[in-house]
Amino acid sequence: MAAGLVISAPASGVGKTTLTLALARAWRNSGLRVQCFKSGPDYIDPAFHAAATGRASVNVDSWAMDRGTISHLVSRGTDADVVLAEGSMGLFDGVAARGVCGTGATGDIAEMLDWPVLLVVDPSGQAQTAAAIAAGLRDYRAGVRLAGVVLNRVASPRHEALVRRALLDAGIAVFGALPRHAEISLPKRHLGLVQAEEQAEIGKLIDEAARFVAEHVDLEAVLRSAATWSPQPAASGVNVTPPGQRIALARDAAFSFVYPHMLEAWRAAGAEISTFSPLADEGPDASADVCWLPGGYPELQAGKIAANARFRSGLRAFAETRPVHGECGGYMVLGTALTDADGISHEMTGLLGLETSFAKRRMHLGYRLAELAAPMPGHQAGARLRGHEFHYSTILAQPDTPLAVVRDATGAVIAETGSRRGQATGTFFHLIAEDR
Structure with missing residues (x-):
């Protein structure tokens, strides 16, 4: 007890x-x-x-x-x-x-x-x-x-x-x-x-x-x-489907915002996770079938990320044949450019057309309910995903096809719809669970 x-x-x-x-x-x-x-x-x-x-x-x-x-x-x-x-x-x-x-x-x-x-x-x-x-x-x-x-x-x-x-x-x-x-x-x-x-x-x-x-x-x-x-036996576990069987997960000081229960749920469902560090100029594992870039602090490391050519070229090559998904900071890195706090624009991976600025800071905070308009790794079109958004970056351009209709906790539709282009998808919210 x-x-x-x-x-x-x-x-x-x-x-x-x-x-x-x-x-x-x-x-x-x-x-x-x-x-x-x-x-x-x-x-x-x-x-x-x-x-x-x-x-x-x-x-x-x-x-x-x-x-x-x-x-x-x-x-x-x-x-x-x-x-x-x-x-x-x-x-x-x-x-x-x-x-x-x-x-x-x-x-x-x-x-x-x-x-x-x-x-x-x-x-x-x-x-x-x-x-x-x-x-x-x-x-x-x-x-x-x-x-x-x-x-x-x-x-x-x-x-x-x-x-x-x-x-x-x-x-x-x-x-x-x-x-x-x-x-x-x-x-x-x-x-x-x-x-x-x-x-x-x-x-x-x-x-x-x-x-x-x-x-x-x-x-x-x-x-x-x-x-x-004394806990009672749970009738069900976490309702999260792994995005793939072998997942290449970006993991370092710039990409660390991932909920522990998500990783546990992926592993419990039989998925294998291999980590790589964009800050160390590493690309995703070539044997993986999906790549996931979580949030973190890429706005503090934008210059280094832009200079890491092996990471950027490796991610682009991966995305030619397999899905890549980014959350919040990971979404920003999948974009075309990220402007840092000093107003300097840094080239990102260009898998999406998203352009963001940390110089024009405005807090975005709150729960999000997204209904997918198209599939993303682990989830089909029409799925209702619950998550949370917390960042200070401002969208300068979000030209790609919206990934979802995203609402805040009051039901109001918001502009941060996420994006999709080719094999790449991204959202500003961090996924917590899918509605059953």
Whole structure:
């Protein structure tokens, strides 16, 4: 039997990831087996979870996934002692229109799994009001239970005492209070945290976070607050078809945004995956029958990608006879040109006519439901694909035949339709699951 707990907060940027990593590493150091999950469409946090626990983490998403898929993914925690689900944004933040089995809010997952919520509260610039916010979250939705609170970035002992007293008066347990500690701040960039694989000292940082949290938080009390949990057998797995039998997957610092559950689903269906690095000027495996370029940070490496002639010629040769698909950053690299933050245009692979600019930045963020107008690797025309889009690049030209009719979570049709030309297809959204 495992102990299940959801880590959430009133808003983004409060310290959920740092606390999740610290708890996971501290419990792992004490001999417990810890399994993490990420609620919502985040490509980066699962890699941090894996670094902290030594076990692969996956995303669970109530807007894009059905209950059977979520149950299947969570069942990997069967042999763990502690299972932590890290939330995204605020506890009840989701989209306005319900998706497959929810709005994408962390509260959906907490209610579905019947796990209590450990709330991270940053009382900066306030005192007793922090208790009012926590009490409001506790009472907002009947099916979501609050285990208690960890305070983060308290300014002084007096500040901590004021907030603690107010929380205790409201009947909310306080498991600990963390003063400001710059040494455990995780570096960020425009799409979120700098990836775990790019941080050579990530292990030391997580160890320091674990030491710091163990010093200021009652870990035993937190563990006692978790729900005793035994997963039920899942009726179904992830509804994703592999794009091919042998998949050449671009994988390096510029091409890393791929959901772990996708790769697992491909392998579970019998597909073989070989990786190659465009940044190292490598082309796709010639024996593969499909090539997949995930998203990442090609806008930060556009000059290098443009200079890597072996990668570009190898991809073009591959696409003459076999399908190539790109997601978000991968889609941009399949295009004709990418303008970087300095306004310099770099030649891309030219498999599609797409031209994008990172100099003209505008955030594109949200769930996407696409109905394919034509086939793409792994999916037939008419398939309804659920995904998520998050990038800052602007389309300058998208001249090719649209790949799909793409709608946001409200049902409104959007301009980022994806493209198709010859054997090449691409989308700005990252695929999460196909509607059954």
